Amino acid sequence: xxxxxxxxxxxxxxxxxxxxxxxxxxxxxxxxxxxxxxxxxxxxxxxxxxxxxxxxxxxxxxxxxxxxxxxxxxxxxxxxxxxxxxxxxxxxxxxxxxxxxxxxxxxxxxxxxxxxxxxxxxxxxxxxxxxxxxxxxxxxxxxxxxxxxxxxxxxxxxxxxxxxxxxxxxxxxxxxxxxxxxxxxxxxxxxxxxxxxxxxxxxxxxxxxxxxxxxxxxxxxxxxxxxxxxxxxxxxxxxxxxxxxxxxxxxxxxxxxxxxxxxxxxxxxx
Amino acid sequence: xxxxxxxxxxxxxxxxxxxxxxxxxxxxxxxxxxxxxxxxxxxxxxxxxxxxxxxxxxxxxxxxxxxxxxxxxxxxxxxxxxxxxxxxxxxxxxxxxxxxxxxxxxxxxxxxxxxxxxxxxxxxxxxxxxxxxxxxxxxxxxxxxxxxxxxxxxxxxxxxxxxxxxxxxxxxxxxxxxxxxxxxxxxxxxxxxxxxxxxxxxxxxxxxxxxxxxxxxxxxxxxxxxxxxxxxxxxxxxxxxxxxxxxxxxxxxxxxxxxx
Amino acid sequence: xxxxxxxxxxxxxxxxxxxxxxxxxxxxxxxxxxxxxxxxxxxxxxxxxxxxxxxxxxxxxxxxxxxxxxxxxxxxxxxxxxxxxxxxxxxxxxxxxxxxxxxxxxxxxxxxxxxxxxxxxxxxxxxxxxxxxxxxxxxxxxxxxxxxx
Numbered sequence: 001x002x003x004x005x006x007x008x009x010x011x012x013x014x015x016x017x018x019x020x021x022x023x024x025x026x027x028x029x030x031x032x033x034x035x036x037x038x039x040x041x042x043x044x045x046x047x048x049x050x051x052x053x054x055x056x057x058x059x060x061x062x063x064x065x066x067x068x069x070x071x072x073x074x075x076x077x078x079x080x081x082x083x084x085x086x087x088x089x090x091x092x093x094x095x096x097x098x099x100x101x102x103x104x105x106x107x108x109x110x111x112x113x114x115x116x117x118x119x120x121x122x123x124x125x126x127x128x129x130x131x132x133x134x135x136x137x138x139x140x141x142x143x144x145x146x147x148x149x150x151x152x153x154x155x156x157x158x159x160x161x162x163x164x165x166x167x168x169x170x171x172x173x174x175x176x177x178x179x180x181x182x183x184x185x186x187x188x189x190x191x192x193x194x195x196x197x198x199x200x201x202x203x204x205x206x207x208x209x210x211x212x213x214x215x216x217x218x219x220x221x222x223x224x225x226x227x228x229x230x231x232x233x234x235x236x237x238x239x240x241x242x243x244x245x246x247x248x249x250x251x252x253x254x255x256x257x258x259x260x261x262x263x264x265x266x267x268x269x270x
Numbered sequence: 271x272x273x274x275x276x277x278x279x280x281x282x283x284x285x286x287x288x289x290x291x292x293x294x295x296x297x298x299x300x301x302x303x304x305x306x307x308x309x310x311x312x313x314x315x316x317x318x319x320x321x322x323x324x325x326x327x328x329x330x331x332x333x334x335x336x337x338x339x340x341x342x343x344x345x346x347x348x349x350x351x352x353x354x355x356x357x358x359x360x361x362x363x364x365x366x367x368x369x370x371x372x373x374x375x376x377x378x379x380x381x382x383x384x385x386x387x388x389x390x391x392x393x394x395x396x397x398x399x400x401x402x403x404x405x406x407x408x409x410x411x412x413x414x415x416x417x418x419x420x421x422x423x424x425x426x427x428x429x430x431x432x433x434x435x436x437x438x439x440x441x442x443x444x445x446x447x448x449x450x451x452x453x454x455x456x457x458x459x460x461x462x463x464x465x466x467x468x469x470x471x472x473x474x475x476x477x478x479x480x481x482x483x484x485x486x487x488x489x490x491x492x493x494x495x496x497x498x499x500x501x502x503x504x505x506x507x508x509x510x511x512x513x514x515x516x517x518x519x520x521x522x523x524x525x526x527x528x529x530x
Numbered sequence: 531x532x533x534x535x536x537x538x539x540x541x542x543x544x545x546x547x548x549x550x551x552x553x554x555x556x557x558x559x560x561x562x563x564x565x566x567x568x569x570x571x572x573x574x575x576x577x578x579x580x581x582x583x584x585x586x587x588x589x590x591x592x593x594x595x596x597x598x599x600x601x602x603x604x605x606x607x608x609x610x611x612x613x614x615x616x617x618x619x620x621x622x623x624x625x626x627x628x629x630x631x632x633x634x635x636x637x638x639x640x641x642x643x644x645x646x647x648x649x650x651x652x653x654x655x656x657x658x659x660x661x662x663x664x665x666x667x668x669x670x671x672x673x674x675x676x677x678x679x
Binding site: 050053055079080082083085086087089090091093094095096106107110111152156 | 411
């Protein structure tokens with residue numbers, strides 16, 4: 001499947017505020033498939049999406065999307081490339097001063113010169129796809145968390161992108177909303193042939209829909225493969241993460257000095 | 271001791287680098303000339319929020335400041351028997367100083383803080399990021415109309431402030447304290463010059479408008495995207511804008527009205 | 531809010547601003563549209579202009595008829611040469627009129643008052659006042675009085 005990679009990361013090193021977040025990440029994301037990127041909180045999964053979207057530049061290494069080397073792109077070309085990308089943010093990131101309808105119409109209005117009735121048709125179609133055609137007059141503040149994400153999803157597919165990136169789509173959702181999102185992501189991928197990148201720490205949901213997954217920890221890829229391959233993965237750390245064990249290679253205790261000394265139970269201190 | 275010196279140096283570098291960032295930010299905002307078709311409605315909307323909604327506080331403050339000037343001026347000037355000069359005194363104080371300065375301070379508190387909070391919130395809720403990912407530059411789409419709106423609205427507000435203030439002064443001086451109306455206006459007209467006083471006052475307010483709007487949008491754009499970050503950015507907007515306005519006012523006054 | 535409403539309100543706001551500026555120009559600074567242009571120049575030489583300043587007014591019988599354009603030193607006579615811009619409508623100032631520097635009130639601004647003469651001929655553009663009266667110098671007046679001269 002490497003032959004049809006849509007996104008390629010090669011030896012990507014990135015650090016922020018003196019902390020090294022990625023230390024040589026190499027990763028291929030196949031075209032037309034759903035790829036899940038998983039890992040504990042704070043491993044820079046969102047940062048990875050921002051690197052792909054060109055919002056951040058790596059210290060070294062290559063990030064290429066559809067054959068373009070993202071960090072080297074000029075502003076204008078980068079913005080053109082982004083028109084082919086959709087991104088679903090964790091918070092939905094709907095524009096709070098625009099209605100649901102206007103939110104979905106926003107990318108169309110900015111990037112196309114379509115007449116108003118055509119924009120209307122496309123917007124209603126996209127809203128229908130996420131099941132919220134009836135909510136088009138509402139303002140973002142009137143939506144529930146799950147609905148917000150669905151509207152945001154409709155907005156990110158408004159321009160029929162080739163790539164869509166989901167940042168923690170399941171975080172903080174009730175089981176029904178989560179089920180709806182899982183179904184939507186799968187449907188969109190199969191009906192539109194989208195390349196989907198999914199960043200999440202919800203293991204069962206992610207593994208249930210992805211074709212390919214990779215696990216990040218401590219700035220490196222510690223395991224990758226199909227969901228089946230990962231479940232059989234020999235590494236302890238992969239197993240600890242997948243099964244959610246509290247203790248293992250990633251320790252339960254934050255590094256600390258000797259407990260006895262902290263509690264003052266060594267003789268003579270008092 | 272060494273730590274303190276190092277901290278001082280680091281603080282200084284932070285200040286300089288934030289000046290640099292805000293300068294680069296300004297270039298980014300002003301770089302693209304907006305297309306009139308999309309830019310104009312956005313500008314109008316911001317003019318409404320920044321200008322029209324600040325009108326009430328500006329008018330009310332202007333009225334009271336003018337009335338106070340009328341009262342104070344009358345008590346002082348009547349000692350010299352020249353209470354007819356209050357027209358001149360009120361007009362010159364308002365047009366040259368109080369109009370631009372007080373309007374700018376009110377603007378920083380009313381519109382500047384709102385701009386910072388709004389942009390900060392847009393940053394915190396990833397709206398700016400998502401706009402960027404949609405291939406739309408938030409600097410041009412979100413920041414530029416707000417900056418221009420502040421820039422345009424401020425002189426308009428300052429002029430209205432001066433006029434309302436003069437009217438308030440007339441109300442007190444002429445209608446209540448009985449200064450002869452002809453002398454009130456006549457003294458004013460013979461001492462206020464359109465170019466030297468009125469236009470210089472307008473130039474001041476244009477400068478203040480630009481600086482206040484710049485500080486407000488920059489603080490919003492540069493804030494730490496958390497609730498604590500937004501509130502501290504809002505405070506900074508008001509504090510920095512006020513200091514900048516008062517400092518610049520001295521410099522501009524020295525250049526415009528000083529004899530050197 | 532509908533786009534249209536915003537447009538109208540912002541439009542009103544801008545108009546209010548313009549109207550206020552117009553008020554400042556006409557009512558507060560006394561700028562009158564006709565003041566520019568239509569003027570002609572006269573000269574007057576003074577031994578002492580005192581606190582006279584450019585843009586000060588020139589009046590006749592208390593009515594403003596022009597403005598002081600500039601004040602410079604004549605390096606041959608060491609007198610001050612004052613350039614006056616007089617409204618074109620006042621074209622019959624008698625040739626023997628005098629330009630007098632006066633003070634409005636005790637402490638007010640100084641201005642030039644033209645005390646009318648009786649000559650049948652009138653001053654034409656570019657002429658110089660034949661007789662002038664310099665600024666009354668209060669200090670000198672007092673010291674003259676004190677020294678008994």
